Amino acid sequence: METKKRVRSTQFIIRAKPDEANTIRNRVKLSKKETFQAYALEMLLEGKIETYDYSELQKLRIEVNRIGQNVNQLVRYVNTFDEIDNELFKALQTEINDMKKLLFDEFKTKGRAKLNGSDEGVSD
Missing domain, CATH: 1.10.287 (Helix Hairpins)
Structure with a gap:
C-alpha cells in the first residue's frame, strides 16, 4: 500500500484554556466546517484582523x-x-x-x- 504525501506538511499548535477551547469548538460548529483544521485555515487565511x-x-x-x-x-x-x-x-x-x-x-x-x-x- 502506498502512502500519500501530505499537501499541507507544516503544523501549527495552539494552547487554550478550557473556556477558550469551548468557545473555539462552538465557533467551529456554528461555521458549519467539518474540522477544526478547515475552520482554522479559513480564519487564519481569510479572517479580518484589525x-x-x-x-x-x-x-x-x-x-x-x-x-x-x-x-x-x-x-x-x-x-x-x-x-x-x-x-x-x-x-x-x-x-x-x-x-x-x-x-x-x-x-x-x-x-x-x-x-x-x-x-x-x-x-x-
Whole structure:
C-alpha cells in the first residue's frame, strides 16, 4: 500500500484554556466546517484582523491640554485682578473655539481611531 504525501506538511499548535477551547469548538460548529483544521485555515487565511492607530488621538489630547492650560492661566489672571479686559476675553474665546474645532473635526471626520493593517476578509 502506498502512502500519500501530505499537501499541507507544516503544523501549527495552539494552547487554550478550557473556556477558550469551548468557545473555539462552538465557533467551529456554528461555521458549519467539518474540522477544526478547515475552520482554522479559513480564519487564519481569510479572517479580518484589525489594529488601531491612536497617535492622532494622542496628539489631540496633548493639544487640548495645552489649550486648557492657556484657559486656566487666563482665568487665574481674572481671579487675581478681578477684572478682564477685552483682549484677554477675546483670547479666551479664541482658545475655547480652537478646542471645539479640534474636537469636532477629529470626531466628525474619523469617528474613531484609524484602522491599520486590516485584511478584506471577514471574521465570524
